[in-house]
Amino acid sequence: MKDILRNIPPVHELQKHHLFILLGKKYNLDETVLTSIIRQVLDAVRNTVKSGQHINKDLNSFIWDEIEEIAKAKNKPSLLPVINATGTILHTNLGRSRLSREAIDRVVEVAENYSNLEFDIISGKRGSRHDIVEDLIKEVTGAEAAMVVNNNAAAVFFILNAFGKGKEVIVSRGQLVEIGGSFRISSIMEESGAKLVEVGTTNKTHLKDYEEALTDGTSMVLKVHTSNFKIVGFTQDVSTQQLVDLKKFQDNLIVYEDLGSGVLFDFTEAGIGEEPVVQKVLETGVDIVSFSGDKLLGGPQAGIIAGKKQYIDQLKKHQLARVLRVDKMSFAALEGTLQAYANNKAKDIPAVRDMLLTIEEVRERATVFLYSVTSLMMFQWELVEDESMVGGGTMPEVKIPSIAIRVQADTLSSQNLADELRKGTPSVVVRLQDQHVILDFRTITQGEIPKLVEAFRKIELTYRD
Ligand SMILES: *Cc1c(COP(=O)(O)O)cnc(C)c1O
Numbered sequence: 001m002k003d004i005l006r007n008i009p010p011v012h013e014l015q016k017h018h019l020f021i022l023l024g025k026k027y028n029l030d031e032t033v034l035t036s037i038i039r040q041v042l043d044a045v046r047n048t049v050k051s052g053q054h055i056n057k058d059l060n061s062f063i064w065d066e067i068e069e070i071a072k073a074k075n076k077p078s079l080l081p082v083i084n085a086t087g088t089i090l091h092t093n094l095g096r097s098r099l100s101r102e103a104i105d106r107v108v109e110v111a112e113n114y115s116n117l118e119f120d121i122i123s124g125k126r127g128s129r130h131d132i133v134e135d136l137i138k139e140v141t142g143a144e145a146a147m148v149v150n151n152n153a154a155a156v157f158f159i160l161n162a163f164g165k166g167k168e169v170i171v172s173r174g175q176l177v178e179i180g181g182s183f184r185i186s187s188i189m190e191e192s193g194a195k196l197v198e199v200g201t202t203n204k205t206h207l208k209d210y211e212e213a214l215t216d217g218t219s220m221v222l223k224v225h226t227s228n229f230k231i232v233g234f235t236q237d238v239s240t241q242q243l244v245d246l247k248k249f250q251d252n253l254i255v256y257e258d259l260g261s262g263v264l265f266d267f268t269e270a271g272i273g274e275e276p277v278v279q280k281v282l283e284t285g286v287d288i289v290s291f292s293g294d295k296l297l298g299g300p301q302a303g304i305i306a307g308k309k310q311y312i313d314q315l316k317k318h319q320l321a322r323v324l325r326v327d328k329m330s331f332a333a334l335e336g337t338l339q340a341y342a343n344n345k346a347k348d349i350p351a352v353r354d355m356l357l358t359i360e361e362v363r364e365r366a367t368v369f370l371y372s373v374t375s376l377m378m379f380q381w382e383l384v385e386d387e388s389m390v391g392g393g394t395m396p397e398v399k400i401p402s403i404a405i406r407v408q409a410d411t412l413s414s415q416n417l418a419d420e421l422r423k424g425t426p427s428v429v430v431r432l433q434d435q436h437v438i439l440d441f442r443t444i445t446q447g448e449i450p451k452l453v454e455a456f457r458k459i460e461l462t463y464r465d
Pocket residue numbers: 151152153154156179224225226227228258259260261291292293294302303392393
């Protein structure tokens with residue numbers, strides 16, 4: 001053991017080795033970082049030797065292998081691209097929507113350069129970041145005014161706090177939803193300081209329930225779009241229009257609708273779901289609406305608030321506006337996304353495009369994949385009809401007909417195959433259904449197909465025989 005310990009090279013000797021420079025270049029690490037990795041490895045090797053464990057390899061190559069392993073991991077990002085083969089278009093765990101080319105280009109441009117984020121180019125004076133996308137939002141929704149905060153949950157909190165704190169806010173029991181990740185509308189309301197006044201029952205709320213709940217202390221009626229579940233059967237709820245009509249009973253009553261995933265493209269025209277476009281909702285005369293930037297809108301994470309100017313102006317001046325303010329890269333992405341709607345090019349937005357892909361278009365993608373994997377002998381492939389989900393808590397009842405490939409591997413269970421695919425580079429996330437791995441091609445682009453083929457090829461190389 002003493003001999004082996006004596007043979008461990010000192011740090012300065014390793015620093016002179018040609019691999020020291022090579023690894024530094026390869027993994028973009030400077031001398032100090034690489035030296036501390038060397039120390040870490042040498043300590044570990046000494047401990048290994050002292051504990052009596054045997055090192056099978058030549059000591060030097062063992063040490064350099066260990067150094068390289070750590071160097072490689074050093075700069076590997078933890079936020080990585082993933083191939084979404086689940087068919088769920090707005091997968092919240094997988095980052096919801098992909099951005100459009102236009103949105104991505106704008107982000108890069110704004111990230112690379114200084115920008116007029118809070119600078120008025122015409123007057124040369126200080127500007128407001130609220131102005132960046134306000135006109136565009138007004139154009140695509142027909143709202144009098146608009147602003148943007150961090151996400152829609154923040155918008156809900158903000159609006160309740162600004163207009164409902166210490167006052168009564170009426171909401172139907174049927175709309176006290178949990179948004180996901182255990183975030184509940186009722187808890188957000190509580191945090192905002194608004195006094196929750198629940199009316200109706202889980203399945204039925206009538207207009208008179210609201211009327212009877214109105215008091216001098218009522219500031220707002222909140223309607224929450226129950227986007228992530230659907231109660232069917234014996235149900236009754238009150239339309240936005242009817243809630244707006246309550247304003248005649250009380251001056252200054254604010255009617256606010258949290259739309260969840262507000263849509264700017266009319267999916268009902270394509271026969272998908274029943275989501276009303278934001279413009280239609282605003283036409284009822286509702287005072288304020290809010291919706292997500294990264295659900296069916298297909299943009300970056302953001303919470304869009306639109307409605308009557310008198311209220312939006314108050315929100316812009318509120319202290320919380322600063323707390324919830326949006327970053328320039330999100331503004332850039334949001335502007336690029338909204339512009340597509342303004343130009344009638346919603347189909348340039350990946351989330352919208354993937355919702356509308358015909359079953360033939362999905363079949364074509366799956367077929368291209370099948371042609372590319374014929375040489376892989378370890379798997380059996382079967383083209384099957386399938387159904388894609390929208391996801392993101394949106395349109396839970398909607399199933400979009402799709403085409404998938406059902407895969408089986410000779411020497412791997414479906415669970416093991418799914419694990420291998422997920423742990424590969426890039427990571428491929430699949431759906432397991434009836435003991436089979438399912439690849440739904442609605443959420444896999446042409447550009448991802450070669451990478452997907454490669455993922456299977458690597459598994460075959462590892463597990464063949
Ligand atoms: C998704 C959702 C939210 C939260 O929106 P985020 O943008 O994810 O913060 C709020 N309300 C409803 C009804 C939702 O569906």
